[in-house]
Amino acid sequence: MKNPVLKKIVxxxxxxxxxxxxxxLKKAGCTASIAGVGRSIxxxxxxxxxxAIDIASSNVADAIKDADIILIAAPVAQTPAILNAIKxxxxxxxVITDAGSTKxxxxxxxxxxxxxxxxxxxGGHPIAGAEKSGVTAATADLYxxxxxxxxxxxxxxxxxxxxxxxxxxxxxxxxxxxxxxxHDGIFAAVSHLPHLLAFALVDEVASRPNAEQLFxxxxxxxxxxxxxxxxxxxxxxxxxxxxxTALLNEITAYQKxxxxxxxxxxREDGDxxxxxxxxxxxxxxxxxxxxxx
Amino acid sequence: MKNPVLKKIVxxxxxxxxxxxxxxLKKAGCTASIAGVGRSIxxxxxxxxxxAIDIASSNVADAIKDADIILIAAPVAQTPAILNAIKxxxxxxxVITDAGSTKxxxxxxxxxxxxxxxxxxxGGHPIAGAEKSGVTAATADLYxxxxxxxxxxxxxxxxxxxxxxxxxxxxxxxxxxxxxxxHDGIFAAVSHLPHLLAFALVDEVASRPNAEQLFxxxxxxxxxxxxxxxxxxxxxxxxxxxxxTALLNEITAYQKxxxxxxxxxxREDGDxxxxxxxxxxxxxxxxxxxxxx
Numbered sequence: 001m002k003n004p005v006l007k008k009i010v011x012x013x014x015x016x017x018x019x020x021x022x023x024x025l026k027k028a029g030c031t032a033s034i035a036g037v038g039r040s041i042x043x044x045x046x047x048x049x050x051x052a053i054d055i056a057s058s059n060v061a062d063a064i065k066d067a068d069i070i071l072i073a074a075p076v077a078q079t080p081a082i083l084n085a086i087k088x089x090x091x092x093x094x095v096i097t098d099a100g101s102t103k104x105x106x107x108x109x110x111x112x113x114x115x116x117x118x119x120x121x122x123g124g125h126p127i128a129g130a131e132k133s134g135v136t137a138a139t140a141d142l143y144x145x146x147x148x149x150x151x152x153x154x155x156x157x158x159x160x161x162x163x164x165x166x167x168x169x170x171x172x173x174x175x176x177x178x179x180x181x182x183h184d185g186i187f188a189a190v191s192h193l194p195h196l197l198a199f200a201l202v203d204e205v206a207s208r209p210n211a212e213q214l215f216x217x218x219x220x221x222x223x224x225x226x227x228x229x230x231x232x233x234x235x236x237x238x239x240x241x242x243x244x245t246a247l248l249n250e251i252t253a254y255q256k257x258x259x260x261x262x263x264x265x266x267r268e269d270g271d272x273x274x275x276x277x278x279x280x281x282x283x284x285x286x287x288x289x290x291x292x293x
Numbered sequence: 294m295k296n297p298v299l300k301k302i303v304x305x306x307x308x309x310x311x312x313x314x315x316x317x318l319k320k321a322g323c324t325a326s327i328a329g330v331g332r333s334i335x336x337x338x339x340x341x342x343x344x345a346i347d348i349a350s351s352n353v354a355d356a357i358k359d360a361d362i363i364l365i366a367a368p369v370a371q372t373p374a375i376l377n378a379i380k381x382x383x384x385x386x387x388v389i390t391d392a393g394s395t396k397x398x399x400x401x402x403x404x405x406x407x408x409x410x411x412x413x414x415x416g417g418h419p420i421a422g423a424e425k426s427g428v429t430a431a432t433a434d435l436y437x438x439x440x441x442x443x444x445x446x447x448x449x450x451x452x453x454x455x456x457x458x459x460x461x462x463x464x465x466x467x468x469x470x471x472x473x474x475x476h477d478g479i480f481a482a483v484s485h486l487p488h489l490l491a492f493a494l495v496d497e498v499a500s501r502p503n504a505e506q507l508f509x510x511x512x513x514x515x516x517x518x519x520x521x522x523x524x525x526x527x528x529x530x531x532x533x534x535x536x537x538t539a540l541l542n543e544i545t546a547y548q549k550x551x552x553x554x555x556x557x558x559x560r561e562d563g564d565x566x567x568x569x570x571x572x573x574x575x576x577x578x579x580x581x582x583x584x585x586x
Contacts, residue, residue: 027409029392083457101380127510127512128512142494146512147509147512149509149510151398186503186506186507186510187510189498189501189507190498190507190508190511190512190515191511191512191514193494194494194514194518194519195514196516196551196554197494197551198518198573199554199569199573200547200550200551200554200569200573200576201487201490201547201550202488202573202574202576202577203550203569203572203573203576204546204547204550205482205483205576206484206572206573206576207572210479211576213479213548214479214482214483214578215483215576215584216440216583217420217440217442217479217480217483218440218484218580219420219421219483219484219485221484221488221520221521222483222484222487223519223581223584224517224518224520224521225487225490225517225518225520226487226489226577227514227517227518228517228518229513229573229574229576229577230574230577230578230581231566231570233570233571233573233574233576234567236570237563237565237566237567237570240558240566241558241561241563241566244558244561246561247558248558250553250557251551251554251558252555253497254493254494254497254551255548255551255552255555257494257496257497258489258493258544258547258548258551259492259548261489261492261493262474262541262544262545262548265533265534265537265540265541265544266541268327268534268537270530270534273529273530273533273534274527274530275528276492276493276496277524277526277529277530278526279496279499279500280491280492280493280495280496280499280515280522280526281492281495281522281523281524281525281526283495283496283498283499283504283508284495284519284520284522284523285332285523287508287511288516288523291508291511291516
């Protein structure tokens with residue numbers, strides 16, 4: 001495997017994530033042909049009309065012929081089916097990567113399906129907001145200065161890693177590498193747990209007999225805290241199940257923290273409450289000051 | 294007590310909250326003289342320079358002479374001292390109100406200190422954001438279309454309630470009345486609990502050996518969820534202690550919800566997770582669609 005100038009990139013799932021990759025590559029002057037594969041021909045045609053992809057295809061064999069990189073950016077539940085569909089058509093030069101929010105499960109699936117060709121698979125996770133979905137929401141700047149995490153294993157082909165890294169760097173992203181375990185632990189803490197906490201709060205409030213009154217007085221603090229509770233239920237069911245182990249550890253640690261906080265309040269320990277709130281506010285404000293979001 | 298055209302309004306604590314009331318009244322054409330009382334003469338002079346107040350005073354007796362309404366908008370910990378200071382100078386025509394985030398505790402304090410004149414006290418809580426503080430952050434539009442809750446008791450003078458209601462309506466607010474117990478229960482659920490949950494999450498993350506790495510990958514979901522964890526530690530210690538009973542009930546209910554969610558995940562019950570996430574996301578998105586924030 002070499003690192004040639006890319007001639008063909010194939011994207012499975014040309015929505016916000018895949019479409020933004022395509023637009024970013026085009027904007028960066030990438031001369032490779034970009035093919036989109038998906039279940040909705042109408043959506044693929046929109047991607048062509050928007051100038052994101054050059055070719056729309058529903059035929060996997062045709063689409064991935066001579067592909068340098070295949071990016072799987074479809075909903076994660078489709079990943080096994082896509083891997084099974086592409087496997088017979090892969091060459092020794094084809095690199096496969098994905099954009100899923102969890103990585104241990106994707107690596108297990110890829111290893112099982114791809115067998116010896118698992119060395120050509122590089123797990124990836126672009127950390128970019130997705131309030132809207134679909135290719136019409138895609139932008140060339142979605143990944144600019146955003147983090148992308150790659151989770152190669154010890155047997156992953158170094159050229160494959162290099163090629164995927166360059167793909168994301170071309171999109172303007174900051175690329176890191178870590179193990180899938182480390183990745184899943186980090187995102188359980190800073191993304192998956194907050195989502196579950198927000199879902200839980202809104203569900204709890206909505207279940208009350210006086211829910212309408214409660215929502216009527218909820219203001220900007222509630223709005224921001226619960227924004228992520230408006231996220232896609234199916235996607236978050238899948239992420240939760242895929243990252244079950246790390247997420248259960250996070251919930252347990254959080255339950256301990258909340259229980260400690262409750263005890264401070266029960267014994268009216270103003271000093272302990274102040275100390276906890278101050279540690280949190282200093283950490284949060286320092287983070288916000290240094291992080292460009 | 295009658296409802297005359299107001300001649301004099303006295304504001305204790307001319308910061309964001311008190312300053313914005315003053316500016317809103319001026320903008321609405323209110324001809325009353327507005328006096329500010331505070332511990333910082335420099336800050337009061339700024340309020341004069343900004344056109345919010347007409348008179349800056351550090352002498353309570355002078356300031357509240359002939360006052361129609363006294364608004365206590367200082368940090369809540371100062372409320373007892375302010376009530377004790379004004380009590381000897383109150384007339385039968387002086388209405389007193391406040392702007393604290395909790396109401397049961399304020400009403401108890403006011404009843405204890407004011408005695409027979411407690412009938413002239415109307416508890417109030419303007420629901421308006423306070424990311425910034427100080428009179429330089431005050432604006433005439435802070436309360437426009439925002440909720441203000443008044444918590445009169447059965448013995449509160451109806452004219453006093455009417456006068457305070459008009460004050461806030463002049464500022465552009467939507468005024469509701471409810472008992473202090475109902476108020477404190479509502480805000481424990483939709484404001485105080487979310488604040489504690491956000492403080493707890495950030496404190497838990499910040500306590501980890503790999504906190505720097507975790508914060509490094511935290512993105513926009515974390516940013517919004519934790520915005521309120523950047524709030525003032527002293528203010529939130531005081532609110533937590535003041536609303537202890539209702540807040541403990543909320544924490545207990547939330548712990549139950551979180552424990553249920555954890556069990557769904559432990560038994561990999563995708564249907565139950567989906568149902569919970571869907572209820573939450575529908576409720577949250579409906580709320581966001583109808584609420585102007």
